[in-house]
Amino acid sequence: xxxxxxxxxxxDALRRPGVGPRFWRRQFSDDATKPQLIFDVAFGLxxxxxxxxxxxxxxxxGILGPPLYSWxxxxxxxxxxxxxxxxxxxxLWLVRGSRGVVPSGGVAGVLLSGAFCSLLIGxxxxxxxLFGLLVLVGALGFIPFFTSFxxxxxxxxxxxxxxxxxxxxxPAALLLxxxxxxxxxxxxxxxxxxxxVGRSMNDLLHGDARSVESAxxxxxxxxxxxxxxQMVLAYSKETNQAKKEALERAYREMTGREIKIRLAIxxx
Numbered sequence: 001x002x003x004x005x006x007x008x009x010x011x012d013a014l015r016r017p018g019v020g021p022r023f024w025r026r027q028f029s030d031d032a033t034k035p036q037l038i039f040d041v042a043f044g045l046x047x048x049x050x051x052x053x054x055x056x057x058x059x060x061x062g063i064l065g066p067p068l069y070s071w072x073x074x075x076x077x078x079x080x081x082x083x084x085x086x087x088x089x090x091x092l093w094l095v096r097g098s099r100g101v102v103p104s105g106g107v108a109g110v111l112l113s114g115a116f117c118s119l120l121i122g123x124x125x126x127x128x129x130l131f132g133l134l135v136l137v138g139a140l141g142f143i144p145f146f147t148s149f150x151x152x153x154x155x156x157x158x159x160x161x162x163x164x165x166x167x168x169x170x171p172a173a174l175l176l177x178x179x180x181x182x183x184x185x186x187x188x189x190x191x192x193x194x195x196x197v198g199r200s201m202n203d204l205l206h207g208d209a210r211s212v213e214s215a216x217x218x219x220x221x222x223x224x225x226x227x228x229x230q231m232v233l234a235y236s237k238e239t240n241q242a243k244k245e246a247l248e249r250a251y252r253e254m255t256g257r258e259i260k261i262r263l264a265i266x267x268x
Contacts, residue, residue, distance in 0.1 A: 028156050036153075037094070043143065044090045044150035048083055048118075051140050058125050058141075072124075077197075077225045078190035079121065085182050086114030086151060093154055097161065105162035105171040109178020111155030118148035197226045205234045209246040216250035223254040232262045 027036070052059070059076040089110040097104060122129075122144035129141025162171035196218060203215035219226060228251065235247040251259035 028153055030157055030160055032157070039146075040090070040094065040150045040154065043146040044154070045087055045094075047143050048087060048147050051143050052080065052083070054140065058128065073227055074194075075190070077193040078186055079117075080225075081189045081193075082114070082117055082182065082186035085186065086110060086117070089114070089182075090151065090154060093158055097154075097158060103162075103174055103178075104158040104165070105174025106178035106181070108155045108159035108162060108171075109175040109180075110182040111151045111158060112175070113179045113182050115148045115151035115155055118144045118151060122148065193222060193225050197222055201226055201230065204231050204247070204250065209240070209242040212243060212246040212250050216253055219254055228255065229262070229266060232259055232266060235259050236263050236267075 026033070032040075059073055059079065089107055093104075093107050093111070097107065122142065125141050125144075129139075133139065159171060159175060162174060200215040200218045200222075203211040204219075207215065231247060231251060235244060235251070238244045238247065248259050251257070251262075
């Protein structure tokens with residue numbers, strides 16, 4: 001029988017189909033495949049917002065969360081704003097990036113920063129995710145790792161596209177500019193939101209009935225960044241009937257739910 005000669009590289013690929021350098025080269029090649037695009041849309045655009053929406057204890061732990069993670073809700077605004085910027089940038093890149101109409105160096109800076117942020121979140125909440133696997137909810141905690149990979153892959157592609165279009169140091173400058181703008185904008189918005197929420201919560205907890213109404217108006221669109229369980233417990237301890245009613249109305253306006261039902265859950 002005639003012996004079939006196969007080059008060493010091809011022979012290795014036949015021995016280990018789908019594994020090795022070829023696999024990783026495909027993941028970061030400039031030409032995205034349809035399965036890669038579906039994966040990127042799912043884990044980069046759709047699932048991260050759902051994780052925030054159905055987050056049971058990580059950034060919504062408040063009083064009920066594990067003491068070890070009681071500091072995380074303080075950075076909810078920062079994470080939400082940074083994630084929103086990363087998601088919008090990824091969407092722009094996936095839709096328009098291949099046409100060369102977006103500054104790919106700046107896009108790379110935003111996406112690579114998003115990759116680091118997602119990875120950091122995944123590592124921080126890993127103990128909760130592992131424990132949560134017992135009730136299946138913890139599976140959501142592993143999504144940041146996949147999201148980090150999506151941002152990394154598209155960040156590398158954007159950086160390669162920027163290098164291909166310019167041989168000057170421009171890509172590196174745009175990369176740095178994109179990272180600084182995304183992080184700086186997120187920090188600035190975090191400071192502004194935290195300042196507004198902090199002042200409003202202080203009025204809710206320690207002010208009179210009129211202060212509660214004013215604070216509720218300021219928090220109308222920022223209630224997602226506040227720990228409203230503090231408001232629920234303040235309601236349970238309030239002896240002034242006018243303020244108690246004001247707290248009840250404010251909670252209903254901000255959440256669409258009844259404060260008495262939430263109080264029953266907290267005290268259960």
